Amino acid sequence: MPDSELDAYCTANQDRFVSELMDALRIPSISANPDHAGDVRRSAEFFAQSAVLAGFERAEVLETSGLPAVYAERIVDASLPTALVYGHHDVQPVDPLDEWSSPPFEPVVRDGVLYGRGAVDDKGQVWMHLKAVEAHLRVRGELPLNLKLIVEGEEESGSVHFEELIHGHRDRLAADVLVVSDTAMASPDVPSLCVGLRGLCNVEVHVHGPSSDLHSGAFGGAVANPIAALAQVLAGLHDPVSGRVMVPGFYDGVREPSAAEREQMARAPFSEAAFRAEAGGIAATVGEQGWTVNERRWARPTLEFNGIWGGYSGPGHKTIIPASAGAKISCRLVPDQVPDEVAAKVVAAVEAAAPAGVVVEALPHGGGRPVLTPLDHPAVQAAARAVAAVFGREPLLLRGGGSIPPVESFARLMGMPAVLVGLGLPDDRIHAPNEKFSLDMYAHGVRVLTRLWDELAVALRRVPVGG
Amino acid sequence: MPDSELDAYCTANQDRFVSELMDALRIPSISANPDHAGDVRRSAEFFAQSAVLAGFERAEVLETSGLPAVYAERIVDASLPTALVYGHHDVQPVDPLDEWSSPPFEPVVRDGVLYGRGAVDDKGQVWMHLKAVEAHLRVRGELPLNLKLIVEGEEESGSVHFEELIHGHRDRLAADVLVVSDTAMASPDVPSLCVGLRGLCNVEVHVHGPSSDLHSGAFGGAVANPIAALAQVLAGLHDPVSGRVMVPGFYDGVREPSAAEREQMARAPFSEAAFRAEAGGIAATVGEQGWTVNERRWARPTLEFNGIWGGYSGPGHKTIIPASAGAKISCRLVPDQVPDEVAAKVVAAVEAAAPAGVVVEALPHGGGRPVLTPLDHPAVQAAARAVAAVFGREPLLLRGGGSIPPVESFARLMGMPAVLVGLGLPDDRIHAPNEKFSLDMYAHGVRVLTRLWDELAVALRRVPVGG
Numbered sequence: 001m002p003d004s005e006l007d008a009y010c011t012a013n014q015d016r017f018v019s020e021l022m023d024a025l026r027i028p029s030i031s032a033n034p035d036h037a038g039d040v041r042r043s044a045e046f047f048a049q050s051a052v053l054a055g056f057e058r059a060e061v062l063e064t065s066g067l068p069a070v071y072a073e074r075i076v077d078a079s080l081p082t083a084l085v086y087g088h089h090d091v092q093p094v095d096p097l098d099e100w101s102s103p104p105f106e107p108v109v110r111d112g113v114l115y116g117r118g119a120v121d122d123k124g125q126v127w128m129h130l131k132a133v134e135a136h137l138r139v140r141g142e143l144p145l146n147l148k149l150i151v152e153g154e155e156e157s158g159s160v161h162f163e164e165l166i167h168g169h170r171d172r173l174a175a176d177v178l179v180v181s182d183t184a185m186a187s188p189d190v191p192s193l194c195v196g197l198r199g200l201c202n203v204e205v206h207v208h209g210p211s212s213d214l215h216s217g218a219f220g221g222a223v224a225n226p227i228a229a230l231a232q233v234l235a236g237l238h239d240p241v242s243g244r245v246m247v248p249g250f251y252d253g254v255r256e257p258s259a260a261e262r263e264q265m266a267r268a269p270f271s272e273a274a275f276r277a278e279a280g281g282i283a284a285t286v287g288e289q290g291w292t293v294n295e296r297r298w299a300r301p302t303l304e305f306n307g308i309w310g311g312y313s314g315p316g317h318k319t320i321i322p323a324s325a326g327a328k329i330s331c332r333l334v335p336d337q338v339p340d341e342v343a344a345k346v347v348a349a350v351e352a353a354a355p356a357g358v359v360v361e362a363l364p365h366g367g368g369r370p371v372l373t374p375l376d377h378p379a380v381q382a383a384a385r386a387v388a389a390v391f392g393r394e395p396l397l398l399r400g401g402g403s404i405p406p407v408e409s410f411a412r413l414m415g416m417p418a419v420l421v422g423l424g425l426p427d428d429r430i431h432a433p434n435e436k437f438s439l440d441m442y443a444h445g446v447r448v449l450t451r452l453w454d455e456l457a458v459a460l461r462r463v464p465v466g467g
Numbered sequence: 468m469p470d471s472e473l474d475a476y477c478t479a480n481q482d483r484f485v486s487e488l489m490d491a492l493r494i495p496s497i498s499a500n501p502d503h504a505g506d507v508r509r510s511a512e513f514f515a516q517s518a519v520l521a522g523f524e525r526a527e528v529l530e531t532s533g534l535p536a537v538y539a540e541r542i543v544d545a546s547l548p549t550a551l552v553y554g555h556h557d558v559q560p561v562d563p564l565d566e567w568s569s570p571p572f573e574p575v576v577r578d579g580v581l582y583g584r585g586a587v588d589d590k591g592q593v594w595m596h597l598k599a600v601e602a603h604l605r606v607r608g609e610l611p612l613n614l615k616l617i618v619e620g621e622e623e624s625g626s627v628h629f630e631e632l633i634h635g636h637r638d639r640l641a642a643d644v645l646v647v648s649d650t651a652m653a654s655p656d657v658p659s660l661c662v663g664l665r666g667l668c669n670v671e672v673h674v675h676g677p678s679s680d681l682h683s684g685a686f687g688g689a690v691a692n693p694i695a696a697l698a699q700v701l702a703g704l705h706d707p708v709s710g711r712v713m714v715p716g717f718y719d720g721v722r723e724p725s726a727a728e729r730e731q732m733a734r735a736p737f738s739e740a741a742f743r744a745e746a747g748g749i750a751a752t753v754g755e756q757g758w759t760v761n762e763r764r765w766a767r768p769t770l771e772f773n774g775i776w777g778g779y780s781g782p783g784h785k786t787i788i789p790a791s792a793g794a795k796i797s798c799r800l801v802p803d804q805v806p807d808e809v810a811a812k813v814v815a816a817v818e819a820a821a822p823a824g825v826v827v828e829a830l831p832h833g834g835g836r837p838v839l840t841p842l843d844h845p846a847v848q849a850a851a852r853a854v855a856a857v858f859g860r861e862p863l864l865l866r867g868g869g870s871i872p873p874v875e876s877f878a879r880l881m882g883m884p885a886v887l888v889g890l891g892l893p894d895d896r897i898h899a900p901n902e903k904f905s906l907d908m909y910a911h912g913v914r915v916l917t918r919l920w921d922e923l924a925v926a927l928r929r930v931p932v933g934g
Contacts (some may be wrong), residue, residue, distance in 0.1 A: 102847070119582040202786075222906070227701070227775045275689070279681060282690055306778050306785055308694045308777045
């Protein structure tokens with residue numbers, strides 16, 4: 001049921017919501033570039049100040065061993081549910097600069113679209129939260145739940161100090177649900193929520209042969225070639241027919257998506273041609289048989305080769321048997337795979353496949369766990385209702401193929417379920433030149449969030465002790 | 468039957484033979500380093516002058532588009548057989564310099580061994596030929612055959628202009644047999660001659676996937692990985708059980724060594740442990756089933772991977788599906804494989820193995836043909852008698868696993884059979900620090916060559932027209 005007062009406030013203030021966001025976008029808070037450390041700090045101060053202006057009781061810049069985050073809170077009543085909003089105020093680098101139609105840190109609106117670095121990833125989506133809080137307070141004078149906000153400054157450089165923040169501020173960050181607006185919907189006409197993200201683990205492989213490169217004429221035919229051995233080991237990790245990963249035990253514990261979830265995924269708009277173009281002009285999609293492209297990307301684990309090296313790769317020919325070769329492997333994981341366990345299985349499979357004459361060494365690096373909030377979780381259903389009220393259509397409940405490490409950190413360290421209410425669109429060019437955010441989606445986002453606080457307040461209300 | 472006069476002359480002059488060679492070794496004629504171009508020229512002039520002093524009628528520096536060679540000849544009588552000696556006066560680079568026990572261009576004798584860059588590869592072995600000519604002329608006043616000498620200045624940098632020399636001086640280089648002293652014997656106690664060398668061809672493989680690297684979370688599972696495709700293609704080129712190359716038609720035309728030749732190879736001294744140490748401390752020898760290590764290296768074709776690349780190989784992890792991957796392949800060939808034909812078959816096999824979703828491109832580079840002089844060729848038998856007379860033991864007739872491109876050029880362009888009378892030893896450290904030449908082998912070499920001219924003069928004598 002639409003809340004006409006909140007909507008009216010949002011409509012009346014939309015132009016200011018846009019111009020304020022444009023001020024935020026003018027700060028070049030590129031976390032990956034140390035030259036911009038001062039800008040990232042300035043951005044943190046700007047967001048803290050803006051949180052207070054929006055109505056948070058208190059906000060502060062939280063120091064880390066790296067770049068600063070922002071924490072803000074409005075605690076209405078200890079008996080009410082508490083939501084923690086996670087976002088980031090740092091942005092990606094901007095090169096290649098000459099592909100931008102307008103300067104990345106001079107935001108402009110063209111044809112109802114806001115262009116600028118950070119427009120949607122993630123300053124614009126954090127700003128939706130600030131403005132939803134403002135709307136609640138101006139219209140009703142109070143929030144219907146306790147709200148906390150953590151806006152990180154290192155997401156685009158790997159969130160490397162984020163768990164330090166969790167460990168250092170555990171009590172302040174405690175909440176019933178994590179709300180993240182850092183993803184995209186399927187399309188403007190097909191609203192969606194993200195309920196799951198894949199996990200990750202890494203393995204590096206080194207194949208050692210002779211102590212130095214050998215002459216392939218003098219030795220070739222009698223000495224195992226480390227590149228040949230590596231190719232054999234890597235090729236054995238997939239079944240070329242079924243597309244399945246051949247690591248023993250790799251699929252142990254994989255929770256298959258329910259029929260209901262597969263049905264949601266099947267309803268996500270998908271064009272094979274558009275996907276192939278988006279994937280860099282590939283000739284065909286491939287993957288595990290028995291699953292659609294979206295299911296392969298969202299709900300199935302994968303084993304990928306990220307890099308390979310060995311011997312001579314310069315111009316012309318060098319007729320050697322190289323001393324060594326190596327490769328980097330990473331696996332995307334789905335519930336309930338455990339990164340360290342999968343990495344150990346990959347290590348075992350790689351080492352077991354070592355052919356005679358070489359030594360194969362595999363080094364595991366456990367990564368992050370997959371996360372998945374059940375479709376029927378009250379917070380998910382609350383978010384779905386909020387989206388449906390604004391878009392006039394039930395959102396699909398989908399997953400994402402990648403990871404947002406802080407979401408995994410909150411799940412693992414604090415057992416916090418997450419709901420990802422992202423208002424981006426698939427073609428928003430995050431991380432690329434001409435990043436953009438549809439002003440319609442931005443406006444819809446503020447309205448969705450004003451409803452989300454109401455819905456969460458009801459859905460997560462605590463049963464009184466003894467009740 | 469020993470020739471006591473020639474032997475006596477060699478014995479009497481051995482010290483001078485060594486000191487003259489040491490003068491040649493003092494010229495740092497490193498052909499790969501342009502800074503030493505002047506030294507290579509000085510070396511050519513020194514060898515030309517030394518050839519005349521040894522008794523050649525005329526000698527000259529032959530210009531090429533690169534570094535100069537030396538040509539010398541002594542034409543005794545047009546009706547006599549003609550031998551052409553090939554060698555090279557350029558040397559390998561010397562680094563790592565700090566591993567040399569004495570400076571590379573300040574030759575010294577320690578315990579009957581001459582140390583210095585070029586001692587055995589190939590200045591010392593060319594010098595044997597000069598001194599054998601000198602001995603013949605001083606003791607007998609004339610050679611028993613016509614002798615020509617071509618001493619190249621670019622062998623250690625690939626003989627890239629050598630065919631230019633052949634084309635430009637075809638008549639002068641014409642001969643009945645090519646004699647090369649640029650190889651090693653099996654051991655001091657097991658003299659050997661080399662009668663065959665493997666050929667070579669190259670193929671470069673490129674696997675193209677997406678137009679740029681993709682996020683492995685967003686796309687992994689639905690997009691073919693170029694590294695995986697490359698590993699699959701390369702792994703399919705060998706049968707891991709039989710060790711055979713799986714390229715269709717690869718073994719077409721391969722001439723198997725005769726029972727007599729296999730018997731010679733079986734008599735070559737071989738220690739598995741010593742070979743594994745020499746091959747850089749490998750854990751085991753491998754290769755095509757049904758053949759010994761030496762047969763695999765000398766008489767069987769191989770397909771090796773010389774380099775591989777793709778994706779990210781720096782520190783840490785980068786979770787991408789790389790845009791492309793590639794590899795360099797080279798094949799060692801045996802009679803009667805034709806390099807262009809084998810390269811075309813490898814290209815076809817690689818491209819046929821391309822999995823869906825990637826484009827596999829294979830670029831052929833034909834190399835050199837294999838060479839093999841029949842064991843019963845009169846020149847081989849003549850050389851065998853010469854070696855047997857000096858070493859007191861019949862030499863084994865073996866092959867080498869690598870290539871000497873000029874030997875292949877003479878065979879292909881002029882139909883010239885080759886006999887490789889090398890006096891090196893397997894541990895002479897050619898191309899490495901502390902290159903050396905046993906003075907016993909050096910002295911034996913001069914004696915072998917004095918006999919070789921006599922033997923060849925008889926073995927290759929022309930039947931008079933009408934006779």
